[in-house]
Amino acid sequence: MSAPAASPAKRILTKGNEAICLGAVAAGCRHYYGYPITPQNDIPEYMAAHLPALGGTFLQAESEVATINMMLGTSASGKRVMTSSSGPGISLMQEGLSYMAGSELPAVIVNISRSGPGLGGIAPSQGDYFQAVKGGGHGGYRLIVLAPHSVQEMYTLTMLAFDLADKYRTPALILGDAIVGQMKEPFVASPYDPASTAEKPWALTGCAGRERRNVKSLHLKDNAIEVHNWKLHEKYERIRKEEARAESYMLDGATIAIVAFGTAARVSKTAIQWARKEGIAAGMLRPITLFPFPGREVFELARTVDVLLVIEMNTGQMVEDVRQCTPLHDRIAFLGKPCAMPTPEEILERIRLLAGRKG
Amino acid sequence: MTGDIIMAGFGGQGILMVGNLLAITAMEEGKHVTWFPAYGVEMRGGTANCTVVVSDEEIGSPVVGRPKGLLIMNGPSMEKFLPMLTPGGDLIINSSLVEERQVTRNDIRLLSVPADDIARDRIGSRQMASMVALGAYVARSGIVSLSTVFDCLPKVISKKYEKFIPLNVNALKEGAALAGFHA
Amino acid sequence: MSAPGKVGFSKAVYTRPRSLVDVKSHFCPGCHHGTIHKIVAECIDRYGLREKTIGVACVGCSVFLYDYIDVDVVESPHGRAPAVATGVKRAQPDKFVFTYQGDGDLAAIGTSEIIHAANRGENLSVIFVNNTTYGMTGGQMAPTTMLGQKTSTTPYGRDFRGDGYPIRMAELLAGLEGTAYSARVAVSTPAQIRKAKESVRKAFEMQIGGMGFSIVEFLSTCPTNWGMKPLDAQKRVLGEMSEYFPPGVFKERKQADFA
Numbered sequence A: 001m002s003a004p005a006a007s008p009a010k011r012i013l014t015k016g017n018e019a020i021c022l023g024a025v026a027a028g029c030r031h032y033y034g035y036p037i038t039p040q041n042d043i044p045e046y047m048a049a050h051l052p053a054l055g056g057t058f059l060q061a062e063s064e065v066a067t068i069n070m071m072l073g074t075s076a077s078g079k080r081v082m083t084s085s086s087g088p089g090i091s092l093m094q095e096g097l098s099y100m101a102g103s104e105l106p107a108v109i110v111n112i113s114r115s116g117p118g119l120g121g122i123a124p125s126q127g128d129y130f131q132a133v134k135g136g137g138h139g140g141y142r143l144i145v146l147a148p149h150s151v152q153e154m155y156t157l158t159m160l161a162f163d164l165a166d167k168y169r170t171p172a173l174i175l176g177d178a179i180v181g182q183m184k185e186p187f188v189a190s191p192y193d194p195a196s197t198a199e200k201p202w203a204l205t206g207c208a209g210r211e212r213r214n215v216k217s218l219h220l221k222d223n224a225i226e227v228h229n230w231k232l233h234e235k236y237e238r239i240r241k242e243e244a245r246a247e248s249y250m251l252d253g254a255t256i257a258i259v260a261f262g263t264a265a266r267v268s269k270t271a272i273q274w275a276r277k278e279g280i281a282a283g284m285l286r287p288i289t290l291f292p293f294p295g296r297e298v299f300e301l302a303r304t305v306d307v308l309l310v311i312e313m314n315t316g317q318m319v320e321d322v323r324q325c326t327p328l329h330d331r332i333a334f335l336g337k338p339c340a341m342p343t344p345e346e347i348l349e350r351i352r353l354l355a356g357r358k359g
Numbered sequence B: 001m002t003g004d005i006i007m008a009g010f011g012g013q014g015i016l017m018v019g020n021l022l023a024i025t026a027m028e029e030g031k032h033v034t035w036f037p038a039y040g041v042e043m044r045g046g047t048a049n050c051t052v053v054v055s056d057e058e059i060g061s062p063v064v065g066r067p068k069g070l071l072i073m074n075g076p077s078m079e080k081f082l083p084m085l086t087p088g089g090d091l092i093i094n095s096s097l098v099e100e101r102q103v104t105r106n107d108i109r110l111l112s113v114p115a116d117d118i119a120r121d122r123i124g125s126r127q128m129a130s131m132v133a134l135g136a137y138v139a140r141s142g143i144v145s146l147s148t149v150f151d152c153l154p155k156v157i158s159k160k161y162e163k164f165i166p167l168n169v170n171a172l173k174e175g176a177a178l179a180g181f182h183a
Numbered sequence C: 001m002s003a004p005g006k007v008g009f010s011k012a013v014y015t016r017p018r019s020l021v022d023v024k025s026h027f028c029p030g031c032h033h034g035t036i037h038k039i040v041a042e043c044i045d046r047y048g049l050r051e052k053t054i055g056v057a058c059v060g061c062s063v064f065l066y067d068y069i070d071v072d073v074v075e076s077p078h079g080r081a082p083a084v085a086t087g088v089k090r091a092q093p094d095k096f097v098f099t100y101q102g103d104g105d106l107a108a109i110g111t112s113e114i115i116h117a118a119n120r121g122e123n124l125s126v127i128f129v130n131n132t133t134y135g136m137t138g139g140q141m142a143p144t145t146m147l148g149q150k151t152s153t154t155p156y157g158r159d160f161r162g163d164g165y166p167i168r169m170a171e172l173l174a175g176l177e178g179t180a181y182s183a184r185v186a187v188s189t190p191a192q193i194r195k196a197k198e199s200v201r202k203a204f205e206m207q208i209g210g211m212g213f214s215i216v217e218f219l220s221t222c223p224t225n226w227g228m229k230p231l232d233a234q235k236r237v238l239g240e241m242s243e244y245f246p247p248g249v250f251k252e253r254k255q256a257d258f259a
Ligand SMILES: Cc1ncc(C[n+]2csc(CCOP(=O)(O)OP(=O)(O)O)c2C)c(N)n1
Pocket: C059, C060, C061, C062, C078, C101, C102, C103, C104, C105, C106, C129, C131, C133, C134, C135, C136, C137, C142
């Protein structure tokens, strides 16, 4: 594996999982904790090889439960910290994620997801959408969730995840899968341009010359926990308003708009290119942030097209959020494939069918 | 030029490496390209494979169900991948290890390359078998230019093994010549 | 605080440790948590660690550590304090890091985290309070509950057939290579308190000297959930508890054997 790229303008053929590491290192992350699980082992392996030389820490924890709590400790110390795992490991982290959200601690968690439930399989899947977006832990919190669909985005969205996590003092999760994790494609190691250089006046560094501080999620007195919940809510509303991101792909004059994220969106692009060649006006809205969900964009889009075709590598999760965003439910169609990538052929076939129905 | 290929064989034959070389070459020629390896349990039992997609347009799926090219370096891979090849597609087999009678389809363009024999007898190292096969595939498909492949060798061969670059060039040329003969 | 002038003393011979916050605690009468907090605060002061300490609170009756000890404190999920402390120490190796954990926290739900922190030789110190029960949740069985002891979830007494045996954590952790120091102490008599302080000092010195993981197990009371008067609770510690959980030093790394 190569060290961080020397010449920023140069394209290098890089694995998605490695691009995540390069993005993390570029963003100043020097602490990584993790536990092995397919299909993301390239990430801990890269970090084990490179972090020590950068003066950082790589630690293979005894479990994902320990992992997320080590992150809690490092984050409370004011340092950028990352882990990566896959479904079963992310499940074990839910307790710690709830604590970190409650304690308002930033961190970046990468889920190179696999099929489930249970041990499931290692095939690419988007079955963890609910867990990522709705929060698998207790108490009602949100994670910022970013969904890369290319090696380039594995890099840039990792850097963004660190910035957003710090800016809002909350954990951010990258939801990928084996396709974007394992594939190599050319990418450019663009220089890190920090969107936030948030000071961390809350960090626990020893109380030299100041009052002692604490980082906690327990609020027993009076209605402190209610107040805290409203504070978190206000933060999540701000995130919704300011951080929603989506790509508009060939939406000009589109009558059929696919809504898909990550790998499903990637495959859809091929189908859209084919459909356009056949004279079908297809396009796509690709949510890049899953929380915050680009709801306004979906709302507007639903009013201008005949069909919103939601495509997911599961039996229907994000489609529920799409339904929430528009009252025009009869315009929503769904193509789902659990634990596998839909092929461009399958998608094109559905597009043709929908075009015929409407045409 | 657009194309895609699945390359498969034993672990240790250098399949992933030649796939990587092909992908880097395509990148250097300014094309869109993806490389996708078998991972996890798929790697158990000593097999290795990867898929390379090259295109003038943005690539959707890096995994292909009906590849236009197939490079088969050992017997077990033949059984697994032959049914997937697009009719009319290119099948390159390492005939040193795979018998031609295993090719049960006649709607494809077969190129038999005794890659291990050539590598051993003419290059002096069986390690070069995959490189011979890649040379044949590149010449047959025209997916990238052979000279760019030569140029890209230093990017996949570490400094330590730099001295073997000429050997690799020869291996690629031997394979390409073979494709020429059969074309 | 006493104002010496007013009450006529010429010299203060006993004062509240600097690192102990001057507030009324929420602990029950006869509970040892308060005494143990004070010992920890005294040892922090002794080595001038207050301004470079990060404490890690657990979930249990001692969760309000940050209200009582005047240092930076991070709260951890139940049982995870050793992992949280690892994250703090790895991020700030020059700081002083300790956890304060109950027996349910450390020896049940957090068994994995404590064993692996010890086994890695994490350079941090653990204050472990064994009161043979879950104090905070109302006196359920802990892994340290004695055989025959009645708790709210062992209404007929703990029976090794089904409930297993009380765990001796200090001995168990002493068996790990990464552990630099492991001791068990009690605080039921002034002499024991002096000894306990010595042990905590040793544990802190291990961390200061970069020797690795250190733990001090305290035999503690929970009069409330034991259903005992404070004095009877002291007797129980001195009697059956000390018999099964003998105080002592089980591991002490000398500089020489630190590979
Ligand atoms: C995951 C989880 N399970 C259960 C609890 C409830 N709980 C809080 S404290 C506690 C036991 C505390 O006992 P111990 O660690 O012995 O501390 P003590 O109160 O006796 O000092 C339990 C079970 C929790 N907070 N989190």
